[in-house]
Amino acid sequence: MKKFLFLILTTVVYSYANAQDLSKRLDSLFNGQFTAGQINGNVLVADHGKVIYKKSFGYADIANKILNTDHSAFFLASVSKTITSTAVLQLVQKKKIQLNEPYKKYFPNFPYADVTIKNLLSHTSGLPRDMEDVFDTVLKVQPQKKFGYHDIIPALQQYHKPLAFKPGDQYSYSNINYNLLALLVEKTSKMPFDAYLKKYIFTPAGMTNTYLSSPQLLQKSDVTLRYLYPKHYYPHLKLADSIPEIANIYKNYTIFWGQGNVISTTTDLLKFDQALYNNKLVSAKILDEAFKPTILNNKQEAVAGGGVSYGLGWFILKVKPSENIVLHTGAIQGLRSVFIRNLTKQQTVIILDNAQSGTNFITASNAISILDNTPQEKVKISVADKYAKILFESGSDVAASRLIQMQADTVHYRYSAHEMDFIANELLNDSYTDKALEALKVNLLLNPTNPDMYNSYGKALNKAGKKTEAILIYKRALKLKPDNKEAQKALSKLEKDSSHN
Known part of the structure; x- marks a missing residue:
């Protein structure tokens, strides 16, 4: 009995010491990046859902000297696509849609008959990348009009250009794919996209500080302002929205849900992460499909570059054959986001940065390396x-x-x-x-x-x-x-x- 108690005590002490060591090493990593000017925002690292490191760096509002805190909320940018994908997969699970169905089945005016729902989810549709590409023709006729994601299909009807490739032949990242998926969620659920996400994803996952941004909805006071260096040589961060070139990009556009626009916190993203692990949102069987590389028409994987493949709303990183790591990154002017999940070991790293720091993906990957006690990539x-x-x-x-x-x-x-x-x-x-x-x-x-x-x-x-x-x-x-x-x-x-x- 004494030996058994000694063994338990030794195990507890070792686990505590190991956790303390991990926390110190993670703190050294992130503090080093902060000192180098390579992070301004919030980070969270978890193992099996347990937070082992969480910290805020820099300012949420530079002019008013308001620091980032645990309650700071950030635009997720394209990390939002993991949430859009989850919504679509829920509808698949409910048998309201099927992945291989043509999108045109639900939107008869959609001009590309061969594009399927799966093509949109996996960025293999051949559609243009961004709204500027789609609306270029329309803006020449209506230069003062403001457009939203509901205008995409009418704009594509006037686009009069073929797809870049036959659907399923190639991988090519496209925000338009996910705008169209938001429309699909609305059409099949008979609910506005923001209401659907709140009812079927945010509330079940306990994400009480997550919502979709819109011009009609006043952002909460804890949403961070976004900053960047307008030029590489410029020595001070500037408010992204104060830069005329950036403001000019969006002067004709309002809401483009699906591709981004979700506002959240590191804590809420961990809740989303855990809801996925616990199959609160989608079954394990369907998620397994999302976490596999998409197979193209030529039987090859849909490769996004750099040894990274793409599944259904997730990038897939194969560092080791025995481990399955999925992730998504996001970038808009003045913001970078990284969400990495080692599915095999249930490790999670989240970085939300409101100063467009350029090395966050490497830093997040290095955090995973610290958890695994493997060599880190040097960030210079x-x-x-x-x-x-x-x-x-x-x-x-x-x-x-x-x-x-x-x-x-x-x-x-x-x-x-x-x-x-x-x-x-x-x-x-x-x-x-x-x-x-x-x-x-x-x-x-x-x-x-x-x-x-x-x-x-x-x-x-x-x-x-x-x-x-x-x-x-x-x-x-x-x-x-x-x-x-x-x-x-x-x-x-x-x-x-x-x-x-």
Whole structure:
């Protein structure tokens, strides 16, 4: 009896110590990303439904110094597609629809007869990716009109273009697919999409802080504002909706449910995760179908790229043959979301970020690696991004000294000549010519055998009126690569212009 009690006590102590160690390692991971400026939002990590790490980082409202908290709510962006998929699969389970039925059966005016419900769920329909593609023709006739997802089928009737490929032949991600699925849920359930989700998904799962955003519904005060860097070189986060280019994208559009627009919290997403595990929403048999790679007409898997396949509303990541990991990511201006579920081990990682941090998927994957005690992928900071921000705000001398430090620290920083070239050209296009010249010169000195860097520097010199210097640079580019068409054309024009002066 004493041995038995000792064994139990030892097991409890070991489990507690292990949980403490995991929490410390996760905290080190996420704090490191926060310090590097790579996370601003909420994270949650769970094992078998038990939260082992949860933390808030940064601001929900920068101007008013309101921090993100456990109660902060975020737009889920395309993570919402997992919820739309669940709604459709519920209707399959209730035998109100069948996956292989043509969508046209429910919407006779839909112009593509061969597209099935499964094609929409699996992004194998061949339909355009976004609303801008679909409404381009209509907007030319009605430039002031505002459109919503109920206008998609009439717009497709005026689209007058064939599908990109035969349905089922290829995988091609499309938000339009999921807008159409929202319409299908409404048609077959005889309920508005938001009301259906509340009754059949949010309420059964206990997701009390989750809802669909709409112009008619005033967002709750705990919804985070969304921020981004308007350009790579810009050193401060700006409110996404304050940037004219972003506001202009949406000036003709209202509600496009199905593809996104769900607002939620990390806690509520864990409740959704657990409701799926416990088959509160959909049967295990149907979910198994959703979590398998879609098979194309050629009998190959629908591959989304990077070793990731797509099922029915879920990306499928095969890291190990013995493990099944499903996930979805989301991105809109000023927001990134990641929802990863290791089905085999019942591990869950959720990141909701309201500052468009670019490394959240790798960070979430590293959290899974910590849980499994496997090597993590090193997340390195972009030298070009940091250098350009310092150059823009503090000038060339400060930027150069910082560049030398970063170049030496290869553990934490990575240098890409093409990234530096891209950001320098952003500066050039925005008429920060002197700063662009400095960045391009530095990039050229660091990459003296790359003809593309000479092309960019020559273009900037020419724009700055330094024709003689531009000619010399283009000549050097042609020595490195005699068939450099861009340099040939630019040099010919410069020499022609010089002969006329």
